[in-house]
Amino acid sequence: MVSPAPRDLSSARERVLDAAKSRLLAGGPSALVLDAVARDAGVSKGGLLYHFPSKTALVDGLVERMLDGFEQSQALRAQADAGAGRWTRAYLDTTVDPEGGPADSSAQLMAGILACIGGDAERLATVGEAFARWQRRLEDDGLDPATATLVRLAADGLWLSQLLGLPRVDQPLLRQVLNALRDRTQA
Numbered sequence: 001m002v003s004p005a006p007r008d009l010s011s012a013r014e015r016v017l018d019a020a021k022s023r024l025l026a027g028g029p030s031a032l033v034l035d036a037v038a039r040d041a042g043v044s045k046g047g048l049l050y051h052f053p054s055k056t057a058l059v060d061g062l063v064e065r066m067l068d069g070f071e072q073s074q075a076l077r078a079q080a081d082a083g084a085g086r087w088t089r090a091y092l093d094t095t096v097d098p099e100g101g102p103a104d105s106s107a108q109l110m111a112g113i114l115a116c117i118g119g120d121a122e123r124l125a126t127v128g129e130a131f132a133r134w135q136r137r138l139e140d141d142g143l144d145p146a147t148a149t150l151v152r153l154a155a156d157g158l159w160l161s162q163l164l165g166l167p168r169v170d171q172p173l174l175r176q177v178l179n180a181l182r183d184r185t186q187a
Helices: 009-027 034-041 045-051 055-079 086-095 106-117 121-139 145-164 171-184
Strands: none
Touching: 009 034, 009 045, 009 055, 009 106, 034 045, 034 055, 055 086, 055 106, 055 121, 086 121, 086 145, 086 171, 106 145, 121 145, 145 171
16 A cells, blocks of 8 residues: 655644735735635645635734845845945845845735734734844944944834835935935945
């Protein structure tokens, strides 16, 4: 008798997260329906519930994945760099693209996640802990801590402006701002 092939649980989990992210980006929180996410992921609802026993757990999974991805992207950029300010440059480049917009779809995804989380302080604490960890890293980056923090807050502000749909700064001025921020990351 041939034993069944082992199920690739991590792949199913990733497909569920991919489907949830796609639904959240396309339709906002109201589109994050477990039956639809399961269907989009190609798993049964029971399979989805195996990995994420509730919609809250699914949103928490999206938050964890987004924060981990941001962390990995920073680490890769910092490893490819050298010297003082490398983590600050990595933070800036991972947060905003050369045109000052979000470096990825994280602003739109975070908008959907925040709408799902609401004012749940306990669930928001996970995000706060990640930012506190990144802040400590920047303060120990070999730059003046105030300068590293200024760069982080400016990058966060550009990212947040996109999240909130605020009017963008004219491109020539924005390029000057980004160049000034990058210059500040040099020791």
